[in-house]
Amino acid sequence: MIHTMSIHCPHCQSKNLVKQGLTGNGTQKWQCDSCRKHFRLFCRYKAWEAGTKEKIIELTLNSSGVCDISRTLHINRNTVCSALKKNAAK
Ligand SMILES: [Zn+2]
Incomplete structure (x- = not known):
């Protein structure tokens, strides 16, 4: 069974995203190509x-x-x- 999840920017809802490395605890960081803002899907707090x-x-x-x-x-x-x-x- 394959689960897919569409990811979009929380600031501008764009789907033009680039992986931007990992945080210290291993969470994937993303950067939006449209608005150039960074975000994570899951927050620790x-x-x-x-x-x-x-x-x-x-x-x-x-x-x-x-x-x-x-x-x-x-x-x-x-x-x-x-x-x-x-x-x-x-
Ligand atoms: Zn954006």
């Missing part, structure tokens, strides 16, 4: 996954506290606090 920062901001706008967001997204409270501080600085 949930906080590094694409879209986590946007979820934190969205939950904050819905009046969720730091502990609520931490429990909902399964990430550390300090990660939530630092993401909010970085967003406030912008």
